Amino acid sequence: xxxxxEKFERAFEIASAMTQKLPPDTMLRFYAYYKLATxxxxxxxxSGESSLRNAFKLNAMxxxxxxxxxxxxxxxxELVENITQQKIS
Amino acid sequence: MTILKKTTIIxxxxxFSLATISCKKEVKKxxxxxxxxxxxxxxxxxxxxxxxKIAVNGQFKEINISNSNISSTAFEALxxxxxxxxxxxxxxxxxxxxxxxxxxxxxxxxxTLSLTGTLNLNNDGTGNIDLLMNGVQQTIPVxxxxxxxxxxxxxxxxxxxxxxxxxxxxxxxxxxxxxxGPDGVSKTWNExxxxxxVYLSKK
Numbered sequence: 001x002x003x004x005x006e007k008f009e010r011a012f013e014i015a016s017a018m019t020q021k022l023p024p025d026t027m028l029r030f031y032a033y034y035k036l037a038t039x040x041x042x043x044x045x046x047s048g049e050s051s052l053r054n055a056f057k058l059n060a061m062x063x064x065x066x067x068x069x070x071x072x073x074x075x076x077x078e079l080v081e082n083i084t085q086q087k088i089s
Numbered sequence: 090m091t092i093l094k095k096t097t098i099i100x101x102x103x104x105f106s107l108a109t110i111s112c113k114k115e116v117k118k119x120x121x122x123x124x125x126x127x128x129x130x131x132x133x134x135x136x137x138x139x140x141x142k143i144a145v146n147g148q149f150k151e152i153n154i155s156n157s158n159i160s161s162t163a164f165e166a167l168x169x170x171x172x173x174x175x176x177x178x179x180x181x182x183x184x185x186x187x188x189x190x191x192x193x194x195x196x197x198x199x200x201t202l203s204l205t206g207t208l209n210l211n212n213d214g215t216g217n218i219d220l221l222m223n224g225v226q227q228t229i230p231v232x233x234x235x236x237x238x239x240x241x242x243x244x245x246x247x248x249x250x251x252x253x254x255x256x257x258x259x260x261x262x263x264x265x266x267x268x269x270g271p272d273g274v275s276k277t278w279n280e281x282x283x284x285x286x287v288y289l290s291k292k
Contacts, residue, residue: 024239025129025288044182045146051133052241052286055148059131062150062180 007088008037008073011080014088022083024056029079032060036072041065122292123166123238125157129288132174137278139270145186151178156207163235163289164210174204194260198253199224208242218244218283225251229283238289248279 002010015030022030043061046054064072077088130152136145157170176195181187195201201223210216210233217228231244248257261268261277269275 025126028129028288043180045148051146052284055131055133055284055286056129056288058148058180059129062148063128065150 002089004070004073007077010088011077014084014086015076015080018083026079026083028056028060030076031057032064033072033076033079035061036064036067037069037076040069120161122159122161123163123289124159124292125154125166125170125287126290127152127154130154131286133284133286135282135284137280138264138268138276140272140274140276141270142278143270145181147179147181147187147190149174149178150180151175162212163238163240164212164233166289167208167240167287168210168216170208172204172206172208176202176204189260189263193263194256197256197259198222210242216242218242220246220251222251223253223256227251231283238291240287240289242283242285244283246281246283248281253279 012034043058046057048054048057067075081088131148132152133146133148136147137143138145151174153173155171155173158166158168160166176191179187179190179195181190204220204222206218206220206226208216208218210231214232214234216231216233218231219226219228227250229244229246231242233240233242248254257277257279261275264277265275268277
């Protein structure tokens with residue numbers, strides 16, 4: 001049985017290797033869960049060139065205000081499992 | 090086979106075909122329906138300082154929407170939507186600035202715990218935001234671009250239209266040195282750019 005951190009790492013590897021085009025809202029969920037899981041709630045405006053994309057990313061993080069870092073890891077794993085239809089255990 | 094028999098067989102064949110076609114259930118493709126996903130609504134703003142008009146960017150963490158629609162066009166899904174944005178959810182990348190804006194700008198306005206209003210969009214890429222702030226109801230002319238599920242709305246507001254001169258002066262006083270440029274002049278602009286974007290749900 002893998003620990004939450006191990007499963008999260010595995011989920012991140014799978015997500016990073018994905019080649020299919022995902023809808024923007026799904027990509028934003030990936031971004032926000034990952035940021036919260038790894039950086040916590042230290043919000044700051046992303047440094048990308050597109051101000052619109054930065055605003056959407058920041059907003060996606062605001063929406064996770066009720067989640068803990070571990071819950072964000074679980075949500076990230078669930079998202080990968082739903083997209084790949086593959087259980088990470 | 091006589092000509093009469095042939096004609097009868099052909100007639101039956103045509104009638105049978107017509108009957109078969111008419112019994113088939115017509116499958117109509119449902120038109121795309123757009124609806125507003127509250128969590129994707131992003132509201133950003135830009136204020137300006139110094140004579141050189143240096144931008145100060147911010148967002149709001151919480152935007153509450155009601156009265157939105159389900160529609161076959163993106164702009165109709167948003168048209169008439171009512172919003173309420175708590176001033177306490179204001180966010181810039183600096184906590185000290187957030188506090189000043191909440192207390193010394195919005196805090197000195199009349200009953201402005203939230204920014205409330207209605208979004209009115211026309212089908213030609215224009216519209217307005219009917220905004221209540223500082224006890225004053227005024228409109229901000231906007232333009233918008235709808236591209237698939239993404240709608241971007243932009244407008245510029247003049248704070249004087251909401252009688253916000255005192256609130257602006259209060260902020261300018263608190264930030265006197267911070268709003269001073271290389272020319273030594275401290276300036277806080279009464280112009281604020283508003284940008285809203287939403288990624289609509291599609292069914």
